Amino acid sequence: xxxxxxxxxxxxxxxxxxxxxxxxxxxxxxxxxxxxxxxxxxxxxxxxxxxxxxxxxxxxxxxxxxxxxxxxxxxxxxxxxxxxxxxxxxxxxxxxxxxxxxxxxxxxxxxxxxxxxxxxxxxxxxxxxxxxxxxxxxxxxxxxxxxxxxxxxxxxxxxxxxxxxxxxxxxxxxxxxxxxxxxxxxxxxxxxxxxxxxxxxxxxxxxxxxxxxxxxxxxxxxxxxxxxxxxxxxxxxxxxxxxxxxxxxxxxxxxxxxxxxxxxxxxxxxxxxxxxxxxxxxxxxxxxxxxxxxxxxxxxxxxxxxxxxxxxxxxxxxxxxxxxxxxxxxxxxxxxxxxxxxxxxxxxxxxxxxxxxxxxxxxxxxxxxxxxxxxxxxxxxxxxxxxxxxxxxxxxxxxxxxxxxxxxxxxxxxxxxxxxxxxxxxxxxxxxxxxxxxxxxxxxxxxxxxxxxxxxxxxxxxxxxxxxxxxxxxxxxxxxxxxxxxxxxxxxxxxxxxxxxxxxxxxxxxxxxxxxxxxxxxxxxxxxxxxxxxxxxxxxxxxxxxxxxxxxxx
Numbered sequence: 001x002x003x004x005x006x007x008x009x010x011x012x013x014x015x016x017x018x019x020x021x022x023x024x025x026x027x028x029x030x031x032x033x034x035x036x037x038x039x040x041x042x043x044x045x046x047x048x049x050x051x052x053x054x055x056x057x058x059x060x061x062x063x064x065x066x067x068x069x070x071x072x073x074x075x076x077x078x079x080x081x082x083x084x085x086x087x088x089x090x091x092x093x094x095x096x097x098x099x100x101x102x103x104x105x106x107x108x109x110x111x112x113x114x115x116x117x118x119x120x121x122x123x124x125x126x127x128x129x130x131x132x133x134x135x136x137x138x139x140x141x142x143x144x145x146x147x148x149x150x151x152x153x154x155x156x157x158x159x160x161x162x163x164x165x166x167x168x169x170x171x172x173x174x175x176x177x178x179x180x181x182x183x184x185x186x187x188x189x190x191x192x193x194x195x196x197x198x199x200x201x202x203x204x205x206x207x208x209x210x211x212x213x214x215x216x217x218x219x220x221x222x223x224x225x226x227x228x229x230x231x232x233x234x235x236x237x238x239x240x241x242x243x244x245x246x247x248x249x250x251x252x253x254x255x256x257x258x259x260x261x262x263x264x265x266x267x268x269x270x271x272x273x274x275x276x277x278x279x280x281x282x283x284x285x286x287x288x289x290x291x292x293x294x295x296x297x298x299x300x301x302x303x304x305x306x307x308x309x310x311x312x313x314x315x316x317x318x319x320x321x322x323x324x325x326x327x328x329x330x331x332x333x334x335x336x337x338x339x340x341x342x343x344x345x346x347x348x349x350x351x352x353x354x355x356x357x358x359x360x361x362x363x364x365x366x367x368x369x370x371x372x373x374x375x376x377x378x379x380x381x382x383x384x385x386x387x388x389x390x391x392x393x394x395x396x397x398x399x400x401x402x403x404x405x406x407x408x409x410x411x412x413x414x415x416x417x418x419x420x421x422x423x424x425x426x427x428x429x430x431x432x433x434x435x436x437x438x439x440x441x442x443x444x445x446x447x448x449x450x451x452x453x454x455x456x457x458x459x460x461x462x463x464x465x466x467x468x469x470x471x472x473x474x475x476x477x478x479x480x481x482x483x484x485x486x487x488x489x490x491x492x493x494x495x496x497x498x499x500x501x502x503x504x505x506x507x508x509x510x511x512x513x514x515x516x517x518x519x520x521x522x523x524x525x526x527x528x529x530x531x532x533x534x535x536x537x538x539x540x541x542x543x544x545x546x547x548x549x550x551x552x553x554x
Contacts (some may be wrong), residue, residue: 019232027230031222040214044112045103046120047094047206053131058098061504064091066130067102067123075122078396080114089119099205109211116208127201135194142191145361147200150186244295251485258466260454263482264299266292266328285363286331288338293331299484300335302454304483311450312423315478317433317442319454320461323358324489325349328455329432330363337395342426344386346419348372348410348445350400360399360432364389371401376409377416382418396426412445413442419448436469446478447499454483 052058064074068088077088090103102123104115157176163170248254251265286293290399303314318330326349333345350373351357361368364388370380375398382398390397409415410433422429430451436442446452452473466483471481 017238019238020231023234024230024235025228027228027233028223030230032225034226035217035222038217039107040210041105041107041216042109042213043103043105043215044109044116044211044532045101045206045515046102046116046204046210048102048120048123048202049076049097049205050100050127050202053127053202056523060093060098060100063127063194064093064100064285066127067091067100067119069126072119072122072126075116075126076118080123086115086118098525104208113208117204120204120208124203125409128199131199131201133388135197135199139191139194141204142187142194146184146187146191149180149187150487151185153180156180160388169461182362190519203528216400224335226274226275243536246462246464248431248456248458248463248466248485249457251483253463253481254466254485257463257550258478260466260467260470261482261518262485263302264295264484265452266295266299266484266486270371276313285334286333296331296335296371297338299338300332303481304336304339307451312427313429313431313445313449313451315431315433315442315449315452316454316455317446317469318435318461319437319465319483321435321438322457324457324490325429325435326358326360326363326432327489328453328484328486329430332453333428333430334346334389334392336428337389337431341394341428343395343397343424344426344429345395345398345439346372346398346431348415348431349432360397364392364395364397366390366397368399370399371399372418373401373409375401376412376414398422410441415445416448434517436472442469443472443476446473447476451479451481453481456483458485460488507516 050058050060050063050488068091068271071089073086075464080086087105092101092103093099094101100123102116104112106112106115134376145344155174160170160173161178164175211483245253248257253261254260255262286296287437301412314332316325316332318325327346329345333343337343345360347360351359359368360366364387366389372385374380375382375385385398385401386396387399419429419431431445433442433445436454454466454473456471470480
């Protein structure tokens with residue numbers, strides 16, 4: 001296994017450890033079920049010493065075959081009193097001895113013991129019967145030869161009696177008679193020896209034992225095999241879940257699946273795994289002393305190192321809808337300002353009306369209005385929309401604004417004019433853009449900036465959304481610095497309130513002092529501004545308007 005596959009396996013195992021554990025537990029449960037359903041098997045053994053019969057040398061392999069033969073099985077069945085022969089035993093030859101070890105397996109300990117004992121006795125009985133049968137066959141053959149020899153002797157004697165004393169045949173007949181008599185004597189001696197031969201096939205030297213526990217199933221073997229199979233199945237499931245998951249689960253997925261370089265992986269303090277959710281509002285703007293605040297400082301350094309000296313405009317957009325781009329853009333702008341840079345944060349991501357959202361006004365304690373959409377509609381000037389962050393003197397903010405709908409405004413030429421004007425006022429301009437999956441606004445804004453950062457929420461953003469966002473940015477020629485992966489961003493329910501953008505009263509078009517209304521149509525005060533379009537003259541001066549507290553519906 002190469003290093004790349006080993007790394008992928010390790011990552012998938014660490015990420016989906018519960019799947020691997022579930023596989024192992026399933027294997028153990030399966031082994032327990034298999035043990036419960038498998039009938040136990042007991043084994044008992046008997047040792048038999050085999051002795052030679054009639055001076056012949058013992059061939060233990062032949063004797064082992066005799067133990068497993070049908071004749072022995074029939075004899076064992078007769079001894080057991082059963083109609084059908086039992087299963088064959090297992091026979092082992094003890095090396096360098098004349099000992100056979102006969103093993104028998106049964107459903108109970110008693111069955112195994114009696115089976116081993118009966119097969120040993122049946123073997124000895126069968127071997128003895130075979131030996132006796134062989135002796136009787138020899139005796140019968142020798143007796144037949146003796147009878148034939150006696151017949152020849154009688155015939156020879158009869159011829160001798162009828163021949164004259166001077167016959168030349170008498171000498172030959174007397175010699176033949178002597179030979180036949182000696183042969184009969186030898187055969188008779190052999191028959192007598194066979195008839196008096198004692199058959200001793202062998203003896204049992206180690207009687208069958210009563211087994212205390214079954215030999216099968218082996219619980220430890222079942223458990224070991226089940227754990228191994230479960231582990232392999234769990235690893236396969238984890239790798240499959242990791243490979244075929246549609247959502248981004250880990251920062252490495254962004255690079256391996258979508259080809260987007262990774263800038264940073266952010267996690268809240270104590271949530272280094274990246275599975276917890278970052279809370280917006282009070283928790284959305286991080287302290288530089290926290291771990292995640294230091295991570296944003298490192299992100300700032302990497303972004304600055306990736307930019308060309310003339311680059312000033314940085315777009316921050318998310319691959320999926322949500323407040324992730326707001327949190328990253330706000331913290332990146334704050335980190336750039338902490339490094340003694342003049343920074344302008346432009347909010348172009350207007351939350352949905354009535355939704356609990358993370359807004360720049362909540363993060364930096366500034367007014368919702370006037371903002372970018374008010375500048376683009378000509379209701380205020382760019383200089384009036386710039387608001388100074390309370391705790392960061394080098395950071396100015398342009399909120400999304402109070403216009404009820406920003407449809408089409410972010411794709412107008414006015415956005416380019418406003419960003420061009422802001423380029424001259426700050427070292428860095430961070431544009432918080434809508435999600436690339438929400439429409440064409442992010443792509444239109446990307447065409448007016450120098451570089452872009454793609455924000456990915458682990459567990460929420462899909463791989464297809466990351467790939468689509470990267471394609472959108474590259475098609476307009478925007479340099480994609482990389483992706484920032486962070487946990488899901490959710491609004492803090494203790495601080496959240498429905499977003500209700502303010503807009504100017506319909507009958508206030510002619511007024512030099514504007515009247516602003518929220519969605520409940522209640523009039524509220526707004527800063528006194530002059531209704532001017534964005535021009536080079538008014539954009540060049542960065543005036544900080546009087547801060548108006550954020551209004552809510554009545």
